[in-house]
Amino acid sequence: GIQVEQSPPDLILQEGANSTLRCNFSDSVNNLQWFHQNPWGQLINLFYIPSGTKQNGRLSATTVATERYSLLYISSSQTTDSGVYFCAVTGANSKLTFGKGITLSVRP
Amino acid sequence: NAGVTQTPKFQVLKTGQSMTLQCAQDMNHEYMSWYRQDPGMGLRLIHYSVGAGITDQGEVPNGYNVSRSTTEDFPLRLLSAAPSQTSVYFCASSYTHNKKYGYTFGSGTRLTVV
Numbered sequence: 001g002i003q004v005e006q007s008p009p010d011l012i013l014q015e016g017a018n019s020t021l022r023c024n025f026s027d028s029v030n031n032l033q034w035f036h037q038n039p040w041g042q043l044i045n046l047f048y049i050p051s052g053t054k055q056n057g058r059l060s061a062t063t064v065a066t067e068r069y070s071l072l073y074i075s076s077s078q079t080t081d082s083g084v085y086f087c088a089v090t091g092a093n094s095k096l097t098f099g100k101g102i103t104l105s106v107r108p
Numbered sequence: 109n110a111g112v113t114q115t116p117k118f119q120v121l122k123t124g125q126s127m128t129l130q131c132a133q134d135m136n137h138e139y140m141s142w143y144r145q146d147p148g149m150g151l152r153l154i155h156y157s158v159g160a161g162i163t164d165q166g167e168v169p170n171g172y173n174v175s176r177s178t179t180e181d182f183p184l185r186l187l188s189a190a191p192s193q194t195s196v197y198f199c200a201s202s203y204t205h206n207k208k209y210g211y212t213f214g215s216g217t218r219l220t221v222v
Contacts, residue, residue: 001167033210041196041216048210086150088211094139094158094204095166096211100150 002027002091006099013077013106021072021102023087031090032063034072037101038083046072046085077106110134114199114214121189121221129184129217131199137212138204140182144168144195145216151198157182158204189221 003026013019023032034046047054047061049070054061058077063070074081084101091097115130133140141156153166157176171193173185182201186193199214 031210035213041218043198043213043216045210045212088151095153095156096141096200096202097153098143098150100148 001093001095002029002089002097004087004089004097004099006085006087006102008102009100010103011105013104015077015079015106015108017077017106018073018075019077019104021074021085021087021104023070023072023089023099025068025070025087025089027068027091029065029068029089029091030094031096032070033088033096034061034070035086035088036081036083037086043086074104077104079106079108082106112199112201112212112214114197114217116217117215118218119220121186121219123189123191123221125189126185126187127189129186129197129199129219131182131184131214132180133182133199133201133212134180135201135212136179137201138179140176140199140201141166142172142174142182142184143198143200144193145198146195154184154197191221193219194221195219 005024036044049063051065058075060073088098112133142154143151155174157163197217200211202211
């Protein structure tokens, strides 16, 4: 199956800083999503982005499908951005495969 | 529009007990799936279904059964609970042929087996 690797595994930021989270995948994908898991355990869909670039407020994401990676950008980070960020992809079999996540801590 | 609803939110079982985790969606999604989340492991696929009457195994299916008698419901059954099944369980759904909106997840069930 498709392998999904996320980096870095942990990230500590001071409030107001910018960051880039990376997701590499091992094969062609039909679907790529970024999720934020908040401290209460809820999985929040941030972006559905199998290719191209999208922006939503302080967050943006870019997927370069031909090079098999995606980037999630967080600008002017806030303490509420803390949590775990997951990248998940779907190949031809429709199974959604997750990376192990990036734990982000934003300090005031 | 409730999205994906999971019940219960919390459950404690004794080893050997059985139970069913419920999952229901009201978006007419063909595809439904169950994941478990363990520390440091991300989310791993247990079972999935591409439509009513069709189910298949994911990455970690042992100890779990599923059925899909309707489009809306996809229950997960633990026949004889073991401490290794202590985890947080998530149900997800999506359209199979139109992936524009991706997957929607329920709020999770935290299961402890003692």
